[in-house]
Amino acid sequence: xxxxxxxxxxxxxxLTPFIVCGFSGVDRVVTARMxxxxxPGLMQPWYDLVKLFSKETTSVNDxxxxxxxxxxxxxxxxxxxxxxxxxxLLVLFALTMAEVFLILAAxxxxxxxxxxxxxxxxxxxxxxEPITLLTAVGFYLSAGTxxxxxxxxxxxxxxxxxxxxxxxxYYILIIKFRKSPFDLATSHHAHQEVIKGxxxxxSGPVYGFSELAELYEEMLMLGISGLFFITSNPLxxxxxxxxVIIILxxxxxxxxxxxxxxxxxxxxxxxxxxxxxGGGNLAVLGAVGK
Amino acid sequence: xxxxxxxxxxxYDGSSCNGCDIEVLAATTPRFxxxxxGIINTGNPRHADIFLCTGGVNSQNQDVxxxxxxxxxxxxxxxxxxxxxxxxxxxKECYNILGGTDTVIPVDVYxxxxxxxxxxxxxxxxxxxxxxxxxxxxxxxxGYRSLTSAEYAEKLKEGENA
Ligand code: SF4
Numbered sequence: 001x002x003x004x005x006x007x008x009x010x011x012x013x014x015l016t017p018f019i020v021c022g023f024s025g026v027d028r029v030v031t032a033r034m035x036x037x038x039x040p041g042l043m044q045p046w047y048d049l050v051k052l053f054s055k056e057t058t059s060v061n062d063x064x065x066x067x068x069x070x071x072x073x074x075x076x077x078x079x080x081x082x083x084x085x086x087x088x089l090l091v092l093f094a095l096t097m098a099e100v101f102l103i104l105a106a107x108x109x110x111x112x113x114x115x116x117x118x119x120x121x122x123x124x125x126x127x128x129e130p131i132t133l134l135t136a137v138g139f140y141l142s143a144g145t146x147x148x149x150x151x152x153x154x155x156x157x158x159x160x161x162x163x164x165x166x167x168x169x170y171y172i173l174i175i176k177f178r179k180s181p182f183d184l185a186t187s188h189h190a191h192q193e194v195i196k197g198x199x200x201x202x203s204g205p206v207y208g209f210s211e212l213a214e215l216y217e218e219m220l221m222l223g224i225s226g227l228f229f230i231t232s233n234p235l236x237x238x239x240x241x242x243x244v245i246i247i248l249x250x251x252x253x254x255x256x257x258x259x260x261x262x263x264x265x266x267x268x269x270x271x272x273x274x275x276x277x278g279g280g281n282l283a284v285l286g287a288v289g290k
Numbered sequence: 291x292x293x294x295x296x297x298x299x300x301x302y303d304g305s306s307c308n309g310c311d312i313e314v315l316a317a318t319t320p321r322f323x324x325x326x327x328g329i330i331n332t333g334n335p336r337h338a339d340i341f342l343c344t345g346g347v348n349s350q351n352q353d354v355x356x357x358x359x360x361x362x363x364x365x366x367x368x369x370x371x372x373x374x375x376x377x378x379x380x381x382k383e384c385y386n387i388l389g390g391t392d393t394v395i396p397v398d399v400y401x402x403x404x405x406x407x408x409x410x411x412x413x414x415x416x417x418x419x420x421x422x423x424x425x426x427x428x429x430x431x432x433g434y435r436s437l438t439s440a441e442y443a444e445k446l447k448e449g450e451n452a
Contacts, residue, residue, distance in 0.1 A: 028325075037323040044328050047295040051339075054293060054426060056364040056435075058336075196334050203336035204363040 005085055005149070012083040012219065013076070020215040021045040023222075027252050034256045049215075052208030060109045060201050067105035068202060068209050074098035075213035079220040085149025088136050088224075095132075095220065099125060102198065102210060109201035117197020120263055127270035128172035131165075134278040135224075138165040141285040152230040157239075159228040164281025166228050170247065171273045175266065176221050178214070179255040222248075293339065293365060293426040294419035296328045300338035302358055304391065305381060306345025309405035310372035314342055317408050329415075335361040340418055341368045343391045344406075346378045350386070352394050356439035359395040364436050365425035367398040367418045372406040379404060393446075395439050 025042040032039025041047075059065050078094035081087065099121070106118035136146065142161035143151050151158065159166050174180050199210050222244050229240035299318065303311050318324050318331045332338050335358045347355055359368065370391040373379040377390040391397050398421050401414035428434035437445065 032323070032325065035320060037320055038326045039323070040325050040328050044296070047328055051293050051296040054430075055339075056429070058363045196332070196337065200334055201336060203361075207337065 009080060009084045012079060016079070016219045017049065017212065017215050018046075020218050020222075021049065023218075023248060027248065030249070030252050031256060034252070049208060049211055052211060053205050055204035055208075057205050058203050059206050060111070064105050064108050064202070065206055067101050067108060068206050068213075071098050071101035071105060072209045072213040072216075074101060075216045075220075079216045079223070082148055082220055082223050085147065085152075087146045088139055088148055088151070089146050091148075091220070092132050092136055095217065096125070096129065098213065098217070102213070105210075106198045106201070111201050113197055113200045117200055121198050123263060123267060124175055127267045128175050130271070131168040131172050131274040131278050134274065134282060135162075135165045135169050138162045138278070138281060138285065139227075141282070148227065151227060153232045155231060157229045157231050157236065161285065162228070162281055164277040164279075164284075168274050168278040168281075169224070169228075171270060171277075173221055173225065173247065174251055174254060175270070177218060177251060179251055180258065180261045180266065292423050294423050297339045297415075297419055297422065298330045298332045298337055299340045299342055300332060300335055300358065300362070301342045301344070302355065304343055304345035304351060304355065304375060305348045305387060306372065306374055307381075310344035310374070313405050313408060313411060314344060314371055317411050335359075336363065338362055339366055339422060340415070341366065342371055343368065343375050343397075344371045346374045346381050346387045346390055347394050348384075348386045349388060352388060355391065355394050359439050364434070365422055365429055366436060367422050367425070368395060369399045369401060369414055369418050370397045371401050371411060371414070373402050373404045376400045376402055394443070396437055396442050 022042070024045045025040075028044060029039040029042060074094050075098040078091050078098060081094060082091045103118045103121050106114040106121070109115075139151055139158065139162070140146050142158055143154055145151060199207055202210055225247050226240040226244050229243045230236050301311070301314055301318070316322070318329070324331070335341070339362075341359060341362060343355065359366075368391065370376050374381055375391045378387055381387045382389065388394070399414050399418045401410050403410050406414075425434060425436070
């Protein structure tokens with residue numbers, strides 16, 4: 001690995017919680033302003049995270065702790081592969097693995113709400129997995145490689161060749177950032193809805209680890225969105241950064257315009273978007289490729 | 291960093307007439323924006339730091355109150371909101387009412403009023419936050435642990451016998 005590669009990896013490992021907490025702090029303030037409220041301080045997500053780790057460790061069973069730790073490990077690991085310039089397919093599979101551990105942790109609690117939450121999470125995975133895999137295929141078709149460090153060496157940003165994939169990926173980002181639907185397992189809204197479902201039976205530091213994993217996962221998602229914009233030109237990183245900020249802001253906006261989307265709507269629309277945007281793009285790339 | 295920067299609330303209606311609940315809910319809705327103090331109205335005892343209980347405890351829900359309390363990880367504080375939660379209030383003499391919240395779990399802050407006034411409620415939460423910080427400090431330095439509801443019942447029994 002090159003020196004820059006190692007540096008990026010280290011920055012990812014060390015700074016992610018701070019960066020993503022910062023983003024979500026801004027997001028919470030922006031959301032509050034959109035709703036005509038003052039909103040919490042910028043540091044609020046950070047306070048929440050630190051608080052969770054200062055609480056007592058209770059757990060409904062021993063296996064749950066291990067599963068949540070595995071979830072956290074794989075979430076960090078998948079991002080690490082990405083930021084080290086590894087294979088994007090491996091990243092996505094490691095990420096799925098992470099999700100599966102969290103779902104198992106929820107099932108292991110053997111509690112009604114955790115179970116509903118876990119089921120909804122599975123449904124949600126069904127909604128977003130197709131397009132994530134298709135996007136990886138799209139990367140391959142447009143750049144001839146699955147490796148992230150080679151994907152960023154193109155002359156043109158990848159979005160030029162894969163606008164459809166980007167639309168599809170953007171659509172599922174809203175799910176990945178736990179924005180919509182509001183009744184999904186760990187949505188940031190409506191904490192009363194199935195009392196947080198998936199993470200409903202995690203508490204204290206164990207819950208903290210699942211939150212930490214979420215931060216790393218969000219960083220990875222931001223990374224993949226940035227990947228659409230990066231070229232061999234170093235200046236393109238600035239563009240990618242601006243694009244990521246715009247994506248984040250537009251997500252808050254969409255979330256506030258459609259605050260009550262339910263998971264049934266999400267599942268059908270995600271597939272329609274996948275089929276038309278992703279599938280259409282795939283067909284064009286396939287045809288042009290030949 | 292102090293734990294009081296991120297207090298998550300759990301609101302439970304014991305046998306309240308709903309008067310106090312309306313006050314509590316009104317104070318925690320976006321209109322008054324408690325989120326600016328980092329407060330989140332969570333519905334989950336496992337995530338909560340402050341237990342807001344309204345209304346007295348009756349013979350049917352006493353186990354529920356105990357369970358909610360026991361599921362909350364330390365440090366935690368209990369707020370009895372309204373005179374019913376403090377000692378049974380006007381329902382005190384009813385055949386099914388055991389009394390205030392403190393008949394089954396230890397209460398840290400009593401907020402009187404029928405219904406509880408928003409000012410009193412906010413004052414109560416501010417007091418609760420101080421206690422929460424103290425408990426967190428004690429936990430860090432001396433391995434403090436709150437009584438479980440079973441231990442609390444023992445203690446109450448001892449008090450009666452003495
Ligand atoms: S204190 Fe008054 S308002 Fe509150 S629950 Fe009791 S009777 Fe209702």
